[in-house]
Amino acid sequence: MSYRKFEVDEQQLLEDIMRLRRDVRGNRFTSEPVDEKDLDRILRAALLAPSVGFSQPWRFVDIRDHETKASVAQVFKSENDKAAHLFKDAKHSQYQQLKLEGITEAPINLAVFYQHPQEAVLGQTSMPVAGQYSTICAIQNMWLMARALNIGMGWVSILDGKRVEQLLGADEHHEFVAYLCIGHVDTFYDKPELETLGWEARKAFNEVIFKESLQSKHTDHET
Amino acid sequence: MSYRKFEVDEQQLLEDIMRLRRDVRGNRFTSEPVDEKDLDRILRAALLAPSVGFSQPWRFVDIRDHETKASVAQVFKSENDKAAHLFKDAKHSQYQQLKLEGITEAPINLAVFYQHPQEAVLGQTSMPVAGQYSTICAIQNMWLMARALNIGMGWVSILDGKRVEQLLGADEHHEFVAYLCIGHVDTFYDKPELETLGWEARKAFNEVIFKESLQSKHTDHET
Secondary structure (H helix, E strand, C coil): CCCCCCCHHHHHHHHHHHHHHHEECCCCCCCCCHHHHHHHHHHHHHHCCCCHHCCHHHHHHEEHHHHHHHHHHHHHHHHHHHHHHHCCCHHHHHHHHHCCCCCCCCCEEEEEEECCCCCCCCCCCCCHHHHHHHHHHHHHHHHHHHHHHEEEEECCCCCHHHHHHHHHCCCCCCCEEEEEEEEEEEEEECCCHHHHHHCCCCCCCCHHECCCCCCCEECCCCC | CCCCCCHHHHHHHHHHHHHHHHEECCEEEEECCCCCCHHHHHHHHCCCCCHHCCCCCCCEEEECHHHHHHHHHHHHHHHHHHHHHHCCHHHHHHHHCCCCCCCCCEEEEEEEECCCCCCCCCCCCCCCCHHEEEEEEEEHHHHHHHHCCCCEEEECCCCCCHHHHHHHHCCCCCEEEEEEEEEEECCCCCCHHHHHHCCCCCHHHHEEEEEEECCCCCCCCCC
């Protein structure tokens, strides 16, 4: 049987998109409106993601309303104030200087929910969390497509999910998964900001790849 | 500031890779060995994924050992036998005819674990699950890179995570997230097998996209 075979330069392009994709915060978003066709394209990329049992359990709320954004930004602020106390000494002051979200700066906010199934889903019977995980595959597709469209996306996770669920009218079947900020940017950094700032170091290949079991490191690759 | 701008044909290529990516099971894998350079490339794509607080909490176990594969296949079988009873009538017999994994057929198995943090992680303080979600972003990168390399990948979720953790020597800090089968294929289907078989229908755009809140459907887009 025949199928589309991708070539070396196409593989390289995919790697470039992955390498140049960044988490974008409010200090980089511009006020330039996002073309609705581009948002459509980003959402359609989400719908091309794999999902357990082809259940497509993802639900997206497209938020433009300034009051809703301001309310979500309030939730962020109260969670972030609590979080700052968890980092001590030099990291405490560094934490407080970081811009960690772009809720009000980004023209488009997208809240991602997982819709719990009403009956058994193929592939989800032993690991129910495979449902939530499907929504994350969709988010990564969106992130890559946004970058290919030269549009920035940031993921805000410093939020109280219950409060976001209330704000966005979620019933008991809908679980808040992620909050995304989308907009044009003045630039994409070459590297993750937390890497550049020395907050965390990039892990070497052999720190995260193991051979045959978690007891043995993968030793036949160079970093 | 300047940054790499992707062009229309590059955006289309990314969409093509996403659209032609499939979940591959044992009935499509061939015995052709996977070049270690290609596996390296797939793993390096994982490491380009975003992670909460740049924590890179993903750990991968590269499994080639036939005994380990056979043991994991046993775990699958016992979970799958239980699962079959959850589907009734026509779906019950259809379920039993489906090939849902490629553990022993795929030359490479990769188990994905999440390593729980020992101290506070930036961005993970309100939603601890953002850690596990980071590992899923890595998996989606791998899936796309595998497809671009014309290599198949399948995700086996019908597993008892505790038993896989025991088999692969996970300590209490390592949580089993996903089990991936990787290998060359005789073909990639045009559509998801479960869509072709009528197990689940593809959802329309306006079934999953909402405007401003989950109470209101997104109506200004066509399906």
